[in-house]
Amino acid sequence: MISVRELEKRYGPLRAVADLSFEVERGEIVGLLGHNGAGKTTVMKVMTGFLEPTAGTVTIGGVDVTQDRIGVQRQIGYLPENAPLYPEMLVQEYLLMMAELRGIPPEKRIPAVADAVKATGLDARLVQPISTLSKGYRQRVGLAQAILHRPDVLVLDEPTNGLDPVQIVEIRELIRRLAQTTTVILSTHILSEIEAVCDRVVILIDGELAADDTLQNLLSSNVVRVSVGEGAKDVPRALAKVDGVESVKREGERAGYTTWRAICQKGVDATPAIARAALEAGWTIGGITPETPSLEQVFRDLMARHVSEAKAGKKKEAAA
């Protein structure tokens, strides 16, 4: 549905996005995750035709955004980071105006607004001036204008930014509901947002792709911790012989149990085989548990790798 290919965007000398490629399939909810200034908004502005790419292509439903911006915008509902709302207007006035600006024919405007209002739970606010709405409800108005023309794709830039915890939960529920019929890409720097809403995450660091994977894969561990009681012999050697285990490290000792970390091949769950080996060896087992990293840990590891690769690159450049 969305295809980003070797995208680059420069602002003068600053390269905000570099060689970025990823795909979003129909029906997915994908999170674009990155620190402040990582390039998320830039990617979304290029995707929605508000900025020209320096190089590379973005296609939505097979339409290239640089060839047919209007054709792309027809398929997209966009909620910018600071959605421009007109505070003095009533909610229904604003939505009817947006329906007109979107080119929805006059006879279809009221049904389109009614559907968007229903989907976003704005029924009771229709004749309220936008300036008197809470931030959460203003965000609903932003979402309602984004779905007026029943787009196939929703592009949401930091949709819960600045909301209180209750509003955040409400907007996330709303996004999940909208995603039942629409492909969604949303940007955020909030890790819990990704975990709460998305199927897949594209991680940007300094404008470069650092990861593109399902949450399940990103959070799957390749480490199994094995605690064994006193008297267990040859533990590292026995663990290293288990299929799928690449190496074994001693973690420490506590209350008569020694804990070992078995580092396994990525994608291999060696836990059952480790348990069998431990039983066969007759060890007293304190616990055999696969480690589950948090998304925060995954993100920190990616940042650390990015920084060390950048440093190594600079050293190479200096030496050349």
Ligand code: ATP
């Ligand atoms: P945030 O989470 O803070 O919104 P972001 O990940 O959305 O950040 P961008 O807004 O895309 O990041 O910015 C990426 C980089 O490009 C930043 O260094 C930013 O300062 C720079 N930048 C963005 N817009 C412009 C512009 N119009 N002119 C010059 N530099 C810009």
